[in-house]
Amino acid sequence: MTVETQKNKLTEYKTIYEGGIGEITEKKSRFIATVRPVETEEDALAFLEEMKKKYWDARHNCYVYSVGTNREFTRCSDDGEPSGTAGRPMLDVILGEDIYNVAVVVTRYFGGVLLGTGGLVRAYSKAVQEGLAASTVILKQKGIVLQITTDYTGIGKIQYIAGERSLPILDSDYTDRVVLKLLVPVQEIGCVEKAITEGTNGRAQLEQDGECYYSVIDGEVQTFDH
Incomplete structure (x- = not known):
């Protein structure tokens, strides 16, 4: 069948x-x-x-x-x-x-x-x-890795947007500038980019850095190829 x-x-x-x-x-x-x-x-x-x-x-x-x-x-x-x-x-x-x-x-x-x-x-x-x-049943979501480069004045707004939308932060690097990698559901990428651009008055540089499926399991983010 x-x-x-x-x-x-x-x-x-x-x-x-x-x-x-x-x-x-x-x-x-x-x-x-x-x-x-x-x-x-x-x-x-x-x-x-x-x-x-x-x-x-x-x-x-x-x-x-x-x-x-x-x-x-x-x-x-x-x-x-x-x-x-x-x-x-x-x-x-x-x-x-x-x-x-x-x-x-x-x-x-x-x-x-x-x-x-x-x-x-x-x-x-x-x-x-x-x-x-x-069994353990999970929801896999297709996400885009969004790399954000900003100065320290913009980081608070970006963290607020990430928290408000429950966007996992995959990586962060604090030097003379801040580089964050957010995992954004593919259907939300446009509005998230717009929110960050407006929230930082255009000072944040945004770059899409690949895609993957992901799931939150016991509070931890797990990524998958498919």
């Missing part, structure tokens, strides 16, 4: 920073959801093989993965469960939570009681939700 969406390159998206494991029991059947962040389809396929080896004695290892900010590689599998009762409901949870670059395997140990179509859909959906709840 393949899902294709026509989206532009995302300026922000939710993804998995650290995977987790969630488990539920329905009518004596165990459903174990393992969540893993993945960057490529090869990562996802390697993860599936790892889970199949780990849970080799299970009745089913159903899976879903979605790779790419346009969901270029999105697949799901019922792995022997009745068609549409496992893989698609798992995918619906991923799409509903709007999470990218993620793979989930739900392992089922059969408990001897049939759950029926509706029961399977609910069980696999709930298992994925539990797995996500046990």
